Amino acid sequence: MLARSGVVRSRGRAGTFVLPQxxxxxxxxxxxxxxxxxxxxxxxxxxxxxxxxxxxxxxxxxxxxxxxxxxxxxxxxxxxxxxxxxxxxxxxxxxxxxxxxxxxxxxxxPTIRPYLARLGNRRAFVNSYTGPTILPMLEEELRADWPYDPQAMTMVSGAGDGLALAIAAFVRHGDVVVVESPTYPFILDVLRERGAIAVGVPVDEEGMDPQCLLDVLERFGTPGGASHDSRRRVSMMILQPRAQNPTGISYTPQRLSAIARVLRIWEQEAAGRDIPLVVEDDSAGMVADVFAVSLGSLIPDRVVHIRSFSKSHGPDLRLAALSGPRDAVDAIVERRRLGAGWVSRFLQELLCEMLADRQAYATITSARxxxxxxxxxxxxxxxxxxxxxxxxxxxxxxxxxxxxxxxxxxxxxxxxxxxxxxxxxxEFRVSGSGDGRHAGRDDTERIIGGAMLDDGGMADGAGKGEALSKSLAGAVIxxxxxxxxxxxxxxxxxxxxxxxxxxxxxx
Structure with a gap:
């Protein structure tokens, strides 16, 4: 028990030693x-x-x-x-x-030493500038445990790298990006440097408040495409579907369904324009003690899903898998070619060996x-x-x-x-009440430049979201x-x- 908790380690004949904490x-x-x-x-x-x-x-x-x-x-x-x-x-x-x-x-x-000894046994695509950005054998392992069946996959150097690449590829200066409130500061930092405006939507124990999401979409932006009525383009939503940082909450399938309905309603009202790209950051990955979920199972053509292996297999591997529609993945791959080009296939092979190994799986299960x-x-x-x-x-x-x-x-x-x-x-966020209804405008409309509404301006939108409010778990965090x-x-x-x-x- 002490060994599993990281307090002591047995070294055979040398004895048992207390580990530095x-x-x-x-x-x-x-x-x-x-x-x-x-x-x-x-x-x-x-x-x-x-x-x-x-x-x-x-x-x-x-x-x-x-x-x-x-x-x-x-x-x-x-x-x-x-x-x-x-x-x-x-x-x-x-x-x-x-x-x-x-x-x-x-x-x-898990220790990587046994897998380093095997490295290079599979020589396919090694020392090639033109090989795939994800090893086929690794993609096969990943798809067996992915929360939906994506069109395309690639590898990036950690979840943060995937987020930064997606934002660089799809977010323009002045765009509105919907995020959770609270959310991980790295996301806010990247958006700020990009010149985008992050608007926070409150979360409860089941995920983002769908009624507040609808309010944000209708008040502050237009879907991807040309802006109109002095409103800004909402180009992206960023979610953390499980073990959210900082709250630890995980999205339920019911909440994901409610969010998908909100996005479809907004798409229909916007004369068929595309809904924003949804980027999901699964930073906990395999150490989260809940099953992986994704909006990709409902709207696969608008979702990019990122899973990190830093917390499960080791931060120095700098590895995360990214999936999405083929055009989105291709755009991210092209953006990466402006820098590092691709993730080392030696590291990909190392991860593939670890994912297929029973001992590594047992170690990660124990850690979880x-x-x-x-x-x-x-x-x-x-x-x-x-x-x-x-x-x-x-x-x-x-x-x-x-x-x-x-x-x-x-x-x-x-x-x-x-x-x-x-x-x-x-910096900008809407507030929510216990029943999920929009509880205040904040000063976000004035600062962002959205269309100012009178007291009755949201009546229609609120009515459409009335049924969605019933799925809320309780008070907003x-x-x-x-x-x-x-x-x-x-x-x-x-x-x-x-x-x-x-x-x-x-x-």
Whole structure:
């Protein structure tokens, strides 16, 4: 049990050894900095309070920004600065429990050494500039476990690479892109650098609110094609169908059906123009303890589905599979040819060997169960201390916070680091009520330049969405004053950590 949890490892005759845990020996951080929103590639020595958003000198956020670095932002301070931090006494060499990084537990990843020994046995397409962008044998393995039957597939260098390529290929400056609220900051960073406008739609335990989605589509944009009536082109929707980051929610088949109906209604009202391209980011992949789902089973000609293997097989493989209609996949492949060209077929062969291997499958299955147990254990502990949580999957949990300043002080005293919820919220978003109806215009129409409507302007749209509201699970997930905590590491789950989080959230 200790070995499975990543606490110890047996080394045969050499004995059993306690593994180093994901703790950084650091001094107490300032109270204002215990909520981190740092870029994943921040070097050691960076400030405690950094930013998830992309830097000005980067046209598109790098893959390092998507893959969290558990040591980023950790620093040793001088003895003088250690004495007090924002009025809080600091003890030297207090381990910080870092719950801000969505990285896998390295002890749960399959070892690649046995597969490296086999590498190169299949020499097809190796050292070729003209070979396929996905090995046929790998595509066969992937299709056997894909949530729908796509027209075409290719490989990209991680889910973030696939997202960036799809956005570059299909989103123009000034376009509206519908995203979840909250959502992963990397998505917002790429859209911002592209000059697009991300409009957030709230989610509940079953996925994106379909009524709010209909409101956004009818208020702020026109489908792909020429804009009209001073409204902007809605060129894309970006969803995370399972183990959503940061909430951990997964879409139900019923919710996907409701979203597909909304898109079809909008397409019909727009005189047959295409609905926006739907890009699905399955970043958890095989470590999510729920089945894969996709809108591709309902509207396959408008869906690009991306599955990452970073959390299941290892971040350094830099591999994700991408599927979609042939014209969309071809456009993404052509965009990639402007840079790296293709994903190394040696790496593809390595992944293919691992996917077909029983031992690797058993290791990943064990990891999936361990992550699920850690998340469920933390949920039980938090509820024991009076904090209700959202049922979900994957590494992350989204916890509402009553007073962010008080939460910072408490977590600083307890040497616990979490991710600030503000970084997961689109700048423009609609609000939702418990029954799924649109609860407010925000100032989005004025800022985006959409057509201003009077009080009755949405009557028809709201009526069409009335039936869709009945499928909502309940209250929309809180969009303000929250924190994301990651419970993938063994040191993240304990009564002390749960009690501190609950106390901080309710202070």
């Amino acid at each position: 994901a703790l950084s020996e650091v001094t107490a951080p300032p109270a204002s900095a215990i909520f981190t929103n740092s870029t994943a590639n921040s070097p050691i020595g960076a400030t405690w309070m950094t930013t998830h958003s992309s830097t000005a000198d980067s046209a598109v956020p790098s893959q390092a920004q998507r893959t969290d670095n558990p040591t980023a932002g950790v620093r040793e301070t001088s003895s003088r600065s250690r004495s007090r931090a924002d009025g809080i006494p600091a003890a030297a060499h207090i381990p910080v429990i870092d719950l801000s990084r969505g990285t896998p537990d390295n002890t749960l990843l 169960h361990t992550y699920a147990l850690r998340r469920k254990t933390m949920a039980v502990l938090l509820e024991r201390f009076g904090l209700e949580t959202i049922p979900g999957s994957g590494f992350n949990m989204w916890l509402p916070v009553r007073d962010p300043a008080a939460a910072r002080r408490i977590l600083a005293q307890e040497h616990i680091r979490v991710a600030d919820g503000d970084r997961f919220l689109p 809180a969009q303000d004053c929250a924190m994301r905590v990651t419970v993938s590491q063994p040191d993240a789950v304990s009564e002390r950590v749960a009690q501190s989080l609950a106390r901080a959230a309710t202070a």
